[in-house]
Amino acid sequence: MKENFDTICAPSTPLKESGIAVIRISGPSALKIAEKVFEANKKIEPEKAIRGKIKISGIEDRAILLYFKEPNSYTGEDVVELQIHGNPLLVRKVIDALIHNGCRLAEPGEFTKRAFLNGKMDLIQAEAVARLISAKSERALKVASRIRNGELSERILELRENLLKLLVLTEGSIEFPDDVEVHYEEIIEGMKRVRDAIRCLIERGEEGRRIFEGYKVVITGKPNVGKSTLFNKFLGFERAIVSPYPGTTRDYIDSVIFLDGREMRFYDTAGLRSSFEPVEEKGIEIAKRLKEESDLIILLFDGSEPPNDDDINLIKSVKENSIPVLNKIDKGIKEEWERMGMNFFKVSALTGKGIEELKKEIAKRLSSELEDEIFITEMRHLNLLEEAEKELEFALESPGNLELLAESLRFVNRKLEELLGITTDEVIDEIFKNFCVGK
Known part of the structure; x- marks a missing residue:
């Protein structure tokens, strides 16, 4: 059932410098109030773009008005959209003039709330509007x-x-x-x-969370195997500090990248080793926690050095959501790794060799069999x-x-x-x- 509301207004575009700004007005007096600040070149008709001028406080600016007669509008009420030049000061002046002539400044989400209350959408659809606006992938x-x-x-x-x-x-x-x-x-x-x-x-529901919050991809391994270099290579710029000294990364660093239309948050974590240094030990604890919470683990090894007991223990921890990766292939791979019989991805984080193939494998691992389903x-x-x-x-x-x-x-x-x-x-x-x- 249609509700009886007052007339509201608000900018529908960000309040910053831009080519065009849009101001939305909704309610029973939308057109009447709009005509007090907008001088049309011809008769205003529904669903037609009307050229004219904004005339307020000695300011004249060319503008376009769009009028949607209820119920054929976003809110189900009479709606007017004013397209003006995107100067924040001009937008504020137009909003002030609309309020002076009888509008009220809209509350957050009030246009969509009115659409819901007027039967233009149900609550699930209304919530999806916010998701549609904020979607990053x-x-x-x-x-x-x-x-x-x-x-x-x-x-x-x-x-x-x-x-x-x-x-x-x-x-x-x-x-x-x-x-x-x-x-x-x-x-x-x-x-x-x-x-x-x-x-x-x-x-x-869990897949829905990943779609909107991003998939967690954690790069883990011993110190000095090239985790930060690989992290930077994925990003395409230097985000993490790269150092030849073990234990440089003591906290995690994270950043978002997009692969195959999906948002993924990559984490560069502290090297896994025994440490008596409290700050580094705390970083190692965080790395282990992130590893448990991740959607995918990139378990990185230094292929240019023969595997030791720590490497063997890490290999034993490989789970279904892990990709074992041999790094530093530009220095050559030790035969001991080849004899292990594991299906390692082989890359050089320094030169970029094998990185594109690894990216494809990450996207493949995180692709869902439910691509056409609703979440x-x-x-x-x-x-x-x-x-x-x-x-x-x-x-x-x-x-x-x-x-x-x-x-x-x-x-x-x-x-x-x-x-x-x-x-x-x-x-x-x-x-x-x-x-x-x-x-």
């Missing part, structure tokens, strides 16, 4: 776009529809036991299907789905009472409703306050 952009276009919402609506059918069967069996056939097995099997579908979405990207979504899955699991572990099954189904339905935004004002306010002003 091609993959993140694609996932956010699909969620904004309603693909995740469709999955949740389908789950809710199936759930409500089960609830009708259950409550019918409770209310009219003598007139309605009890569909007990059908209810149990249906609950299992809903649980499995929710579980599948939950399992993709859970918000902790709010994940928490609600986990609550729903836990409730269904509990109900299925102790079946036999139709009233308890019906209560579990109602609980899960409430969680799906909250996910879609059929929920309380407090939750809605908390979500939209994290948006940027102008959106």
Whole structure:
């Protein structure tokens, strides 16, 4: 149902010098207020670009006005967008003039909040707008776009529809036991299907986190095997200090790079060795922790020196998410490494030989078999789905009472409703306050 709101305004582009700045106005008086600061060259018509001038406080500047008549706008209300030259002082003056003529400065996320409240999108789609704006990789952009276009919402609506059918069967069996056939097995099997579908979405939550926060790639190994040199080679510039002295890197250094459309955060860590120096020992502890938290480990060895006991112990620690790499091949590889029978990647971080092949292997290892699937990207979504899955699991572990099954189904339905935004004002306010002003 359409809400009754006042008229708001805000810049929709960053408040800094640029070729063009956009100011958005939304509400019942949007066009009326806009016409007090904008002088059009011709009659203003919906969805047509109108040339004219901004005229305020003795300032005249050429501008373009776009008018979207409700409900055919982003917010579902009358919306006006003013395109002016991107001088921050001019933008502020236009905003001040709009406020003077009856607008209110929009709160963070208020345009999208109005779109949600006016039925232009559900809460899942509204949250995806923020993800769409902040996406740093091609993959993140694609996932956010699909969620904004309603693909995740469709999955949740389908789950809710199936759930409500089960609830009708259950409550019918409770209310009219003598007139309605009890569909007990059908209810149990249906609950299992809903649980499995929710579980599948939950399992993709970790991949959703990686897509938007970046994959963690940790470079680890003994001191002086070339970790910092390799780190710098990946970045394409010198970020870490390179030194011939062991123990130079005492804390971790991290930086983001993009491989195959994915955001990856690479970590250069302290060399793994026994140390009696407290600062270095702390760095080694951090390196071990990052190694455990990583999505991928690049385990680096110095191929120009024969392996010792420390190398052997590190090789024994190789996990499925590790890529063992022999560095310094420009100096030659000792035969002992070849005799180990391991599938090492061979590179020279100094000359760059083998680096492109290693990058391809990293991208391949971190590619998902679920490329075309939709992912859970918000902790709010994940928490609600986990609550729903836990409730269904509990109900299925102790079946036999139709009233308890019906209560579990109602609980899960409430969680799906909250996910879609059929929920309380407090939750809605908390979500939209994290948006940027102008959106």
